[in-house]
Amino acid sequence: MIEVKDLQKSFGDAHILKGISTTFENGKTSLIIGQSGSGKTVFLKCLLGLFEKDSGTITYDGNIYSELSDEQKRNLRSEMGMVFQGSALFDSMTIAENVMFPLRMFTKQSKSEMQDRVNFVLKRVNLPDAHKKMPSEASGGMQKRVAIARAIVNNPKYLFCDEPNSGLDPKTAIVIDNLIQEITEEYNITTIINSHDMNSVMEIGEKIVFLKDGLKAWEGSKNTIFKTDNEAVTDFVYSSELFKKVRKMYLEENQ
Numbered sequence: 001m002i003e004v005k006d007l008q009k010s011f012g013d014a015h016i017l018k019g020i021s022t023t024f025e026n027g028k029t030s031l032i033i034g035q036s037g038s039g040k041t042v043f044l045k046c047l048l049g050l051f052e053k054d055s056g057t058i059t060y061d062g063n064i065y066s067e068l069s070d071e072q073k074r075n076l077r078s079e080m081g082m083v084f085q086g087s088a089l090f091d092s093m094t095i096a097e098n099v100m101f102p103l104r105m106f107t108k109q110s111k112s113e114m115q116d117r118v119n120f121v122l123k124r125v126n127l128p129d130a131h132k133k134m135p136s137e138a139s140g141g142m143q144k145r146v147a148i149a150r151a152i153v154n155n156p157k158y159l160f161c162d163e164p165n166s167g168l169d170p171k172t173a174i175v176i177d178n179l180i181q182e183i184t185e186e187y188n189i190t191t192i193i194n195s196h197d198m199n200s201v202m203e204i205g206e207k208i209v210f211l212k213d214g215l216k217a218w219e220g221s222k223n224t225i226f227k228t229d230n231e232a233v234t235d236f237v238y239s240s241e242l243f244k245k246v247r248k249m250y251l252e253e254n255q
Helices: 040-048 069-079 095-106 112-126 140-152 170-187 198-204 231-237 243-255
Strands: 002-011 014-023 030-032 055-058 079-084 158-162 190-194 207-212 216-222
Touching: 002 040, 014 040, 014 055, 030 040, 030 170, 030 198, 040 055, 040 158, 040 190, 040 243, 079 140, 095 140, 112 140, 140 158, 140 170, 158 170, 170 190, 170 198, 207 231, 216 231, 231 243
Parallel strands: 014 216, 030 190, 030 207, 079 158, 158 190
Antiparallel strands: 002 014, 002 055, 207 216
């Protein structure tokens, strides 16, 4: 579990995060949504330790990050998996070498142990025969699955995803959503996803945190988001006619 209390972050005169408090539970997919400039990316980078917060606390399973030693922070980072928006695969490495990279960085496993683990996670993301391919030979959907395999190769407790469906067609995006949710439940991971994709919100949003102007404007789930009368949320979520119709149908069926 990750607990956030009164998180504040500024850059010069720009006050980006204005006292955000929330929790993210193990075994659930939590989505952070909001318009561009709402603070989503800064929030995620604070959780990852890439940005130093100004004030507030971030607690990982009872351990306050700011109170950890450098070695303890390094150990914590080894328990984090990250799926970047553009997959961020190394072009000069094969898919197997990309997936093995975190093992080389954070573990002292033998080469055979690392190869066994790479084989396992590539099979888990339905790429059992992709080891020798280069990233340039893989489709966008395959690259995302490789990125997920790399993110989970170290058996992380925490999984962070930044716009994992960016650039994917709707069908492939659903495959990636379902894969992330399956892995989250299977390994009891605390998963946090930055997303602007409302299909993802409605597909896997077990918890949704809506940010607006650096504040937590609303939180709930894919089931309760239809019921809210929070104007900021409804303006964002139901900007398309499709979701307006879906909401209307949902409210009529659950009167």
